[in-house]
Amino acid sequence: MMAKVLMKGNEVIAEAAVHAGCRYLFSxxxxxxxxxxxxxxxxxxxxxGLFLQAExxxxxxxxxxxxSSAGARVMTSSSSPGISLKQEGISYLAGSELPAVIVxxxxxxxxxxxxxxxxxxxxxxxxxxxxxxxxxxVLAPATLQEIVDLMQDAFDxxxxxxxxxxxxxxxMLGQMxxxxxxKERAQMDLGPKDWATTATRGDERKVTNSLFLDPQELEExxxxxxxxxxxxxxxxxxxxxxxxxxxxxxxxxxxxxxxIARNAIKKARDNGLKAGLIRxxxxxxxxxxxxxxxxxxxxxxxxxxxxxxxxxxxxxxxxEGRSPVYFYGRTGGMIPNSDEIYAQIFAIAGGDE
Amino acid sequence: xxxxxxxxxxxxxxxxxxTEISINLSLFVKEQHAKVALSDLDVINPYFRSREVRxxxxxxxxxxxxxxxxxxxxxxxxxxxxLNRVIIDSEYKVIIDVGGDKDGAVAxxxxxxxxxxxxxxxxxxxxxxxxxxxxxxxxxETIKQIELVTRLKTSALINxxxxxxxxxxxxxxxxxxxxxxxxxxxxxPVLYTxxxxxxxxxxxxxxxxxxxxxxxxxxxxxWE
Numbered sequence: 026m027m028a029k030v031l032m033k034g035n036e037v038i039a040e041a042a043v044h045a046g047c048r049y050l051f052s053x054x055x056x057x058x059x060x061x062x063x064x065x066x067x068x069x070x071x072x073x074g075l076f077l078q079a080e081x082x083x084x085x086x087x088x089x090x091x092x093s094s095a096g097a098r099v100m101t102s103s104s105s106p107g108i109s110l111k112q113e114g115i116s117y118l119a120g121s122e123l124p125a126v127i128v129x130x131x132x133x134x135x136x137x138x139x140x141x142x143x144x145x146x147x148x149x150x151x152x153x154x155x156x157x158x159x160x161x162x163v164l165a166p167a168t169l170q171e172i173v174d175l176m177q178d179a180f181d182x183x184x185x186x187x188x189x190x191x192x193x194x195x196x197m198l199g200q201m202x203x204x205x206x207x208k209e210r211a212q213m214d215l216g217p218k219d220w221a222t223t224a225t226r227g228d229e230r231k232v233t234n235s236l237f238l239d240p241q242e243l244e245e246x247x248x249x250x251x252x253x254x255x256x257x258x259x260x261x262x263x264x265x266x267x268x269x270x271x272x273x274x275x276x277x278x279x280x281x282x283x284x285i286a287r288n289a290i291k292k293a294r295d296n297g298l299k300a301g302l303i304r305x306x307x308x309x310x311x312x313x314x315x316x317x318x319x320x321x322x323x324x325x326x327x328x329x330x331x332x333x334x335x336x337x338x339x340x341x342x343x344x345e346g347r348s349p350v351y352f353y354g355r356t357g358g359m360i361p362n363s364d365e366i367y368a369q370i371f372a373i374a375g376g377d378e
Numbered sequence: 379x380x381x382x383x384x385x386x387x388x389x390x391x392x393x394x395x396x397t398e399i400s401i402n403l404s405l406f407v408k409e410q411h412a413k414v415a416l417s418d419l420d421v422i423n424p425y426f427r428s429r430e431v432r433x434x435x436x437x438x439x440x441x442x443x444x445x446x447x448x449x450x451x452x453x454x455x456x457x458x459x460x461l462n463r464v465i466i467d468s469e470y471k472v473i474i475d476v477g478g479d480k481d482g483a484v485a486x487x488x489x490x491x492x493x494x495x496x497x498x499x500x501x502x503x504x505x506x507x508x509x510x511x512x513x514x515x516x517x518x519e520t521i522k523q524i525e526l527v528t529r530l531k532t533s534a535l536i537n538x539x540x541x542x543x544x545x546x547x548x549x550x551x552x553x554x555x556x557x558x559x560x561x562x563x564x565x566x567p568v569l570y571t572x573x574x575x576x577x578x579x580x581x582x583x584x585x586x587x588x589x590x591x592x593x594x595x596x597x598x599x600x601w602e
Contacts, residue, residue: 029541031540040509057424060392141424196424200423200424201426202393363600
């Protein structure tokens with residue numbers, strides 16, 4: 026077991042990927058995730074891997090397609106505008122059933138936006154930013170230590186289901202520093218990648234492809250994909266709750282925002298308001314259970330995000346109108362503070378009435 | 379701190395604590411001197427830079443030399459030419475907060491000709507809990523690369539070994555031992571150890587036999 030080290034979020038993502046067996050990174054630098062690329066440029070050659078700075082994000086995602094086809098554990102990373110460029114390639118990965126991990130260290134948008142943190146790519150990540158009927162599992166860590174675990178999960182899910190997987194964080198998570206420990210975790214037995222295009226030896230020809238010109242064949246392919254997504258929805262849901270058992274007001278937040286929300290919840294509790302937190306860790310598949318468990322008991326939910334209201338739609342789907350769902354968000358790289366969140370809880374609870 | 383140069387240049391590995399030390403040093407120096415300037419030369423980090431505490435520094439009358447207004451958060455490696463003014467004006471005490479590693483130190487290199495004949499010292503900040511500088515050899519390698527791009531010589535080491543809020547007195551002591559080993563390897567003195575003020579009690583024994591400066595943390599997260 027390694028001793029604790031003080032690391033930056035972007036470095037932790039990189040080192041955690043190395044620990045998870047990732048040996049290839051194809052990326053193009055972009056703030057606020059460039060430290061990830063810089064770290065890997067130095068780190069991957071030390072473990073016999075390779076980092077290649079592609080000429081563009083589009084090139085990078087297609088290099089991922091190639092390496093994944095050959096059976097490698099491979100990753101690409103970027104921040105919001107760069108992830109938009111990768112969408113075609115992500116759809117192709119999904120269509121060709123190729124495992125890969127895509128890291129998005131989000132910044133404020135739309136367009137070039139800014140370089141301060143944001144969570145406005147929730148829709149893009151969870152609802153399929155590329156074309157076609159596909160999903161990609163999305164994992165959203167809140168602490169640097171959690172990145173270590175979720176990165177391993179991300180690679181394992183990718184290989185097990187042969188799917189691209191997102192690790193979704195914001196610029197704050199990428200830039201902040203915290204002590205972390207890299208515990209050695211037993212590698213999951215995922216079996217051989219017998220589909221990989223590692224050359225034929227006179228046996229069956231292997232092709233990774235998303236082209237199906239026969240509509241019936243393409244429909245059958247889609248049925249297979251949907252069955253796979255159903256299995257992911259059954260097996261790969263992750264979430265965390267805090268003080269929800271007796272809560273009248275539940276804050277729903279993911280990633281770094283959940284840590285700010287916790288402070289607001291403590292303050293609410295100190296002021297006699299029974300508040301709690303649901304933190305979805307897998308944003309797709311979105312957790313149902315914590316909402317089923319609470320939606321008939323609570324007085325209201327408050328979703329807090331660094332966007333104009335995206336995850337709140339999934340919260341409303343799960344709550345099914347059984348309880349009011351409010352939203353509070355900041356955009357453009359502005360970060361909600363715990364007093365603002367507390368003020369929202371206070372107002373929802375009736376304020377000074 | 380018998381040796382007190384007019385210009386203190388703070389270099390180090392990426393994320394070693396240069397910004398926190400620079401802000402604290404400028405506040406200490408301001409207690410004794412009228413004209414103090416802190417230069418934020420960080421062209422590497424997009425967040426958590428000296429410029430984020432501008433109003434706090436201005437309250438104490440410290441001049442912050444850093445990109446201002448819109449440029450302050452631009453994704454550009456922008457260096458203010460104003461640094462020349464305080465390097466040349468001998469009435470100023472100057473602290474230069476350099477970006478991490480050789481990549482950050484490149485921004486300092488352009489001031490070589492202005493700095494070389496001034497009363498300056500360059501301090502390398504060590505945090506042995508950071509990857510790549512956890513050994514004396516790693517520290518030596520990083521210093522070598524920084525000196526190559528800046529053309530300036532390192533004067534001393536500062537032991538700033540910490541694990542953020544999880545730091546223990548043992549971490550500080552172990553960091554001091556590795557820093558001392560690097561000091562012998564590089565033939566450079568250990569100037570002092572910087573410790574977060576919340577560890578004052580735990581590090582009492584260490585501070586009674588070694589030079590320690592207690593520092594406050596300015597780069598806080600929204601939940602702290």
